[in-house]
Amino acid sequence: MKNWFEFQEKFHKSKLSESKVTDGKNSKNFILFNIPHETIQPILQIAKFLLSKGKTDERMMFETKKYVEEIKVSYKNLIEIDQKKLHEWIDDPKFDNLMKVTGKQLILGEVEYNQLKKIILPNVSKYFSINWDKAHLALCAQMPGQMFPWHYDIFKSNVFTGVHDKEYKVKRWLIMLDDQKPGQVFLMGDQYIEWKKGDVIAWKNVELPHGSGNFGYWPRFSLRITGEILE
Amino acid sequence: MDYFNKWVYSNKENWKLKPCFGSDAYVDHILASYDHKDLDKDTLTEWIKDPEYNFIMRVSGREYEIKLNENEEKFKNILKPYFKIDWETASMEIFVQAPGQCFPLHYDIYKKNMFKIEEEKVHRYIIMLDDQKPGQVFLMGDQYIEWKKGDVIAWKQTTLLNGTANFGYWDRAKIRITARSL
Numbered sequence: 145m146k147n148w149f150e151f152q153e154k155f156h157k158s159k160l161s162e163s164k165v166t167d168g169k170n171s172k173n174f175i176l177f178n179i180p181h182e183t184i185q186p187i188l189q190i191a192k193f194l195l196s197k198g199k200t201d202e203r204m205m206f207e208t209k210k211y212v213e214e215i216k217v218s219y220k221n222l223i224e225i226d227q228k229k230l231h232e233w234i235d236d237p238k239f240d241n242l243m244k245v246t247g248k249q250l251i252l253g254e255v256e257y258n259q260l261k262k263i264i265l266p267n268v269s270k271y272f273s274i275n276w277d278k279a280h281l282a283l284c285a286q287m288p289g290q291m292f293p294w295h296y297d298i299f300k301s302n303v304f305t306g307v308h309d310k311e312y313k314v315k316r317w318l319i320m321l322d323d324q325k326p327g328q329v330f331l332m333g334d335q336y337i338e339w340k341k342g343d344v345i346a347w348k349n350v351e352l353p354h355g356s357g358n359f360g361y362w363p364r365f366s367l368r369i370t371g372e373i374l375e
Numbered sequence: 376m377d378y379f380n381k382w383v384y385s386n387k388e389n390w391k392l393k394p395c396f397g398s399d400a401y402v403d404h405i406l407a408s409y410d411h412k413d414l415d416k417d418t419l420t421e422w423i424k425d426p427e428y429n430f431i432m433r434v435s436g437r438e439y440e441i442k443l444n445e446n447e448e449k450f451k452n453i454l455k456p457y458f459k460i461d462w463e464t465a466s467m468e469i470f471v472q473a474p475g476q477c478f479p480l481h482y483d484i485y486k487k488n489m490f491k492i493e494e495e496k497v498h499r500y501i502i503m504l505d506d507q508k509p510g511q512v513f514l515m516g517d518q519y520i521e522w523k524k525g526d527v528i529a530w531k532q533t534t535l536l537n538g539t540a541n542f543g544y545w546d547r548a549k550i551r552i553t554a555r556s557l
Contacts, residue, residue, distance in 0.1 A: 146544035239544060242475030246435040247542070289431030291475065291542040294510035327480035327538050329512045329519075336512075336519035355510050357540035359436070359477040361428060 145206065145243055145293065148233040149353070152296040155223055156350050159311075174332050179319060179342040183267050188321040188341075190263065191283055191365045194252040200285070201254040205247045205292050208235045218298040221308035239293075247293040250363075252283040264367065271344070272317065274371030278304060286328075286356065286364040294331075294355035304372045311350065318345040319367040327360020376525040378453070380504045383441060383469060383548045390439035390471060395478050397423055397432040408484040428479075436479040439471040450550075457527070458552065460498060464490065465554035469504075472511075472539060472547045480514075480538035490555045494533065501528040502550040510543020 194200065212231055219225055234243075253260045261281055269276055286292065300314040301307060320339045330337040332347055332354045339345065347354065358364050402420050424432075443450060451462050472478065487494040503522045513520040513528070516535045520528065530537065541547055 149544060239474055241473065242542065242544070246475040246477075287430065288428055289435035289477065289479075291435070291477070291540060293474075294543040326517075326536060327514065329514065329540060331510065331512065334509075353509060355542045357477060357512060357542045359431065359538045359540045360480045361431075 145234055145236055145239045145295075147236065148230065149295060151225075151233070152298075153353070156296050159222075159350070174335070174337055174345050174347055175339060175343045176317070176346040177271075177344050178340065179268065179271060179344060181342060184319070184321055184342040187264055187267060187283075187319075187367060188365060190260070191252050191285065191321055191367075194283070195250070195285055195363065199253050199256070200250040202248055203251050204244060205249065206234060206243055206295070215298055217302055218300065220302050222299060242291065242293050246289060246291050248290050249292065250285040250287060252285055257281075268319070268367070268369070272315075272369060272371065273374050274315065274369075275374060276371065279369060279371030282368040284366050284368060286358045286366075288327075288358055288361050288363070291357040292355050294353055296351075296353050297349045299350055300370065304370070313373050314349070314370065315346070315373050316349050316368065316370040319343070319369065320345065321365035321367060325360050325362040325364065328356075328358050328362070328364045330354070330356040376502075376504055379450070379469070379502075379550060380524070380548065382446070383471060383504060384546075386441055389441050391442070392437055393440050394433055395436045395438055396481065397436070405484055408486065408488055410488075431477070431479050435475065435477045437476055438478065439473060441469045441471065443467065443469065454502075454550075454552070458500065458554070459557050460552070460554035461557055462554070465552060468551045470549055470551065472541045472549075474510075474541055474544050474546070477540035478538050480536055482536050483533050485533055486553065492555050496555050497532060498529065498552075498554060498556050499532055500552045502526070502552070503528065504548035504550065505545070508543050508545040508547065511539075511541050511545070511547050513537070513539045 208231065211234055215225065215230060260283065264281060265276060297316065299311055301309060301311040304314045320341060320343045323341045324339050333352045337345065402416065402423055405419060406414065406416060447467060451465065451467055455462055483499065485494055486497040490497050503524060503526045506524045507522050515530055515537045522528065
């Protein structure tokens with residue numbers, strides 16, 4: 145994974161001008177704005193309910209086969225990547241502990257995704273001007289001991305706009321569903337992020353490496369939204 | 376620092392994986408450290424081995440320890456000029472936090488019984504043997520710590536919760552010294 149990270153670092157830096165989709169400079173500490181408690185609370189309750197009922201899917205953040213496929217689609221027409229080499233990079237046994245053991249999170253309500261979307265959308269859709277029909281939502285819990293390995297987001301233009309050169313039209317937000325608890329950390333570049341319940345974290349998607357970890361004793365709930373910005 | 380750093384990374388065959396907490400020895404250590412009448416061994420064992428936290432305590436909450444063996448005296452001599460402590464009774468340990476490992480959030484336990492002095496006279500220092508790399512985190516209370524190779528981190532023992540994680544791709548080595556001040 146380290147080799148892939150370094151490859152991305154070099155390539156993504158060469159594409160900076162094409163990917164400035166979020167004006168991080170105008171947001172303090174990467175917090176774009178805050179969604180009020182009354183809107184966030186029902187979503188947090190759903191997340192906690194799904195967790196308590198075990199309606200969760202434990203996912204490796206970067207499962208080799210799936211991630212390689214995603215990369216293939218995401219970098220199509222952007223850069224040629226040797227598939228064999230890529231597979232070796234992602235599946236490097238040197239990083240098995242991080243990539244296969246602790247680099248996991250829980251996706252909540254995966255099997256009820258459409259139903260979940262229907263419940264969540266009325267609460268949050270007014271805050272984000274995106275094509276909600278094709279938007280992707282993920283309700284997540286990072287459990288004690290789990291980590292999100294250090295990474296660059298992959299390009300998303302191909303997936304969300306159908307072409308490779310409209311990265312500026314795709315945006316990702318992370319909504320923190322609860323106050324930050326001790327031992328919950330989120331690094332964006334070299335910056336340590338502090339958040340409160342309802343904070344919406346945004347960044348220049350493919351430009352900044354980031355990762356997170358939870359070495360405390362409380363789950364960290366978040367809602368991730370990715371979509372195509374409407375004109 | 377380069378001397379220690381080189382020693383750590385050229386001795387990988389001696390890295391021994393161990394849990395940061397959660398062992399029977401940790402329970403005994405706590406009981407010896409606290410003069411708390413209501414702290415009974417069974418309850419404490421239940422708390423420390425709570426299965427709800429198995430993953431953090433036994434899977435990600437681990438680190439590599441490198442035994443100093445015959446090098447201990449030599450290493451202490453190198454560091455002696457920097458710390459006014461009783462080196463005779465000082466404990467010196469070297470650990471590596473590898474990618475995917477964390478040190479679960481915790482308060483340090485009392486050490487006065489171990490050193491047989493007032494707690495205020497016991498000091499712990501962490502010497503960072505590598506520059507901080509992406510994905511390496513050290514929290515002290517609510518403060519995020521940034522470090523460079525050779526930095527010595529110290530804090531008021533037992534009063535600040537602390538913990539670390541490494542979700543990047545580089546090992547992070549440290550020396551830990553615990554001792555009574557002179």
